[in-house]
Amino acid sequence: MAIDEDITLKKLTVFLSFMELNNMARVAEALGQSTVSVHRALHSLEQGLRCPLFKRDGRNLIPLHAAYTFAESARRALAECEEGVRKVREMSGINPVRLKIGSLYSLTLDCIPQLVIGLKLRKPGLDIDLTLGSNRELLQLLNDGRLDAIVIGVQDALPGGPLVSVPLFHDEVFLAAPTGSPYSGETALDLQRLRDERFVTLGDGFVTSESFNHAFALAGFAPATAMQVGDIFSLINLVSGGIGYSLLPGRVRAFSSRIELIPLASRYRAQQLITLLMLDSRERDPNLLALAAECRMVGHR
Structure with missing residues (x-):
C-alpha cells in the first residue's frame, strides 16, 4: 500500500506534539510554528490517512481512538527514522551522538x-x-x-x-529555615526582623547567591554570615541543622523535609x-x- 504524499515526518511530529500537549497554541510555540500551520498539518494528515483522527468541539480538537492507535505507529516511525539518520551521520563522522x-x-x-x-x-x-x-x-x-x-x-x-x-519557568526565592523555627508559618516575612540572625550562603557565581545579595541590598543591611559553601546540598543540610538561615528558590523544597521555605514580604520578593x-x-x-x-x-x- 502506497503512503499518501500528505503523510510526512514533519506532520507526524506536529501530530505527536498535539497528542502530548492537547493545545494548538502550545504546540505552535513548542515547534516554532503558527497555530494556522499546526491546524493545517493535522487536517492534511487526516486527508492523507483518509480517516478522521479528531472530533471537532467548537475550536477544540478531541482525539478519537484512531488518533491514539496511530500515535503508537507514528512514534515508532519517527524513532526508526531518527536511528537511521544517526547511523548514517555516525558513519560519515558528522553530527556526534x-x-x-x-x-x-x-x-x-x-x-x-x-x-x-x-x-x-x-x-x-x-x-x-x-x-x-x-x-x-x-x-x-x-x-x-x-x-x-x-x-x-x-x-x-x-x-x-x-x-x-529558551525559558522554562520562573522560580520564587524564599527564606530557608529549619522546621519549627520562630518564623514558621509566616506568609510575608520582613527581612528586617532577621538583622540579628546568622546566615549560610552559596559562594559567588551562583544565581542563588545573586538573589541573596539582591534581597539584603533591598533590606539595607549586610547579614552576618556563619559559613559559605559551594553546593546547594551542603547549604540545605546546614540550614536544617540550625547553623543559619538562607535564601533559596522554591525548587529545592523537595530536597529535604527538615527545612521550611517561608515567603518574603513583597518588597524583597524575586524570581529566578x-x-x-x-x-x-x-x-x-x-x-x-x-x-x-x-x-x-x-x-x-
Missing part, C-alpha cells in the same frame, strides 16, 4: 531528569553528558565550546553575547528565570533543536 549539557545542582531533582528522559525519547541514540556547576562556571564552559548547552537560572537580565535562550542557553551559531544543530523543543514542553507542564 553525544550532547554535553551543563546544569545547576538545584535542577537535578526534577527539571533535568524530565529533560533527559524527554530528549532520549526524541533521540534514542543520543548519549548525554551532564556537568554540574555554578552559573559562572557553566557560562564559561559554554562560551569555550566545552558544553553544547546549559540550563541555568538568571536573577535579572539574560547574559549578553551570542546566546539563544530558569532557561536553556546555547550559542546562536549552534541553534540549528538537530540535537540542540530537539533539546530546545523538549525545554518548551517542560515549560508548559
Whole structure:
C-alpha cells in the first residue's frame, strides 16, 4: 500500500506534539510554528490517512481512538527514522551522538531528569553528558565550546553575547529555615526582623547567591554570615541543622523535609528565570533543536 504524499515526518511530529500537549497554541510555540500551520498539518494528515483522527468541539480538537492507535505507529516511525539518520551521520563522522549539557545542582531533582528522559525519547541514540556547576562556571564552559548547552537560572537580565535562550519557568526565592523555627508559618516575612540572625550562603557565581545579595541590598543591611559553601546540598543540610538561615528558590523544597521555605514580604520578593542557553551559531544543530523543543514542553507542564 502506497503512503499518501500528505503523510510526512514533519506532520507526524506536529501530530505527536498535539497528542502530548492537547493545545494548538502550545504546540505552535513548542515547534516554532503558527497555530494556522499546526491546524493545517493535522487536517492534511487526516486527508492523507483518509480517516478522521479528531472530533471537532467548537475550536477544540478531541482525539478519537484512531488518533491514539496511530500515535503508537507514528512514534515508532519517527524513532526508526531518527536511528537511521544517526547511523548514517555516525558513519560519515558528522553530527556526534553525544550532547554535553551543563546544569545547576538545584535542577537535578526534577527539571533535568524530565529533560533527559524527554530528549532520549526524541533521540534514542543520543548519549548525554551532564556537568554540574555554578552559573559562572557553566557560562564559561559554554562560551569555550566545552558544553553544547546549559540550563541555568538568571536573577535579572539574560547574559549578553551570542546566546539563544529558551525559558522554562520562573522560580520564587524564599527564606530557608529549619522546621519549627520562630518564623514558621509566616506568609510575608520582613527581612528586617532577621538583622540579628546568622546566615549560610552559596559562594559567588551562583544565581542563588545573586538573589541573596539582591534581597539584603533591598533590606539595607549586610547579614552576618556563619559559613559559605559551594553546593546547594551542603547549604540545605546546614540550614536544617540550625547553623543559619538562607535564601533559596522554591525548587529545592523537595530536597529535604527538615527545612521550611517561608515567603518574603513583597518588597524583597524575586524570581529566578530558569532557561536553556546555547550559542546562536549552534541553534540549528538537530540535537540542540530537539533539546530546545523538549525545554518548551517542560515549560508548559
